Amino acid sequence: MRVLIINGSPRTKGNSSRLVEEMTKIFEKENVEVDSYQIGSKAIRGCMACGYCYEHNECVFKDDVNDLAKRFEAADGLVVLSPVYYGSANGSIISLLDRLFYSSHFEKRFKVGAAFAIARRAGTTATFDELNKYFTINQMPIASGRYWNNGFGRAEGQVEQDLEGTQNARVVARNMVFLMKAIKDAKEKYGLPEKEEVTYTHFIK
Numbered sequence: 001m002r003v004l005i006i007n008g009s010p011r012t013k014g015n016s017s018r019l020v021e022e023m024t025k026i027f028e029k030e031n032v033e034v035d036s037y038q039i040g041s042k043a044i045r046g047c048m049a050c051g052y053c054y055e056h057n058e059c060v061f062k063d064d065v066n067d068l069a070k071r072f073e074a075a076d077g078l079v080v081l082s083p084v085y086y087g088s089a090n091g092s093i094i095s096l097l098d099r100l101f102y103s104s105h106f107e108k109r110f111k112v113g114a115a116f117a118i119a120r121r122a123g124t125t126a127t128f129d130e131l132n133k134y135f136t137i138n139q140m141p142i143a144s145g146r147y148w149n150n151g152f153g154r155a156e157g158q159v160e161q162d163l164e165g166t167q168n169a170r171v172v173a174r175n176m177v178f179l180m181k182a183i184k185d186a187k188e189k190y191g192l193p194e195k196e197e198v199t200y201t202h203f204i205k
Contacts, residue, residue, distance in 0.1 A: 001180050003027055004075040007038040008082040008093030015118045015159035016081045019151050019169045023079065026173035035071055039092045046095040053103035065096060069104035076180045077112040080131050084119035089127045097134050108138040109192060112179045114172050120154040141183070143176035
């Protein structure tokens with residue numbers, strides 16, 4: 001089994017990375033392969049709704065997003081982490097996720113998702129909700145923990161003092177492994193649920 005972890009933080013050794021380390025310990029113990037990606041200082045621009053991806057099955061911008069799409073397709077689960085700036089996820093991770101989910105057309109149903117928000121003080125629940133929307137619109141089950149997936153800390157490494165947050169990262173990782181294994185077994189035994197043709201309802205004629 002394989003998990004893709006996308007860390008939206010520009011700090012390569014920041015608090016988001018500390019939570020990734022906590023999750024990775026569990027994944028490795030459970031023999032789950034971890035494929036990690038960090039935005040860091042990379043310039044990730046937003047979607048411009050050009051429609052190129054619907055003809056070519058990839059984004060028109062030749063950056064990390066197209067490579068990540070292949071890695072996402074090969075994964076059984078996706079973890080997304082974002083620092084909180086102005087009460088929401090940072091711009092780079094949203095630009096990346098918009099393009100990653102919109103431009104890739106492979107089956108995402110029943111890949112397991114998990115999101116984490118890291119802040120000095122506030123804005124984590126709004127960010128957590130924002131990130132989870134990428135999963136729910138694609139029929140991806142969400143691995144939950146024993147609290148909302150928050151981490152608190154400002155300076156590098158301060159999240160290590162958030163013992164509840166670091167524990168929850170491990171809880172989510174264990175639950176994610178369970179779900180991925182259960183879904184794998186269910187697919188083999190029952191297959192995926194029936195798919196209906198998508199119906200779109202537009203309110204402006």
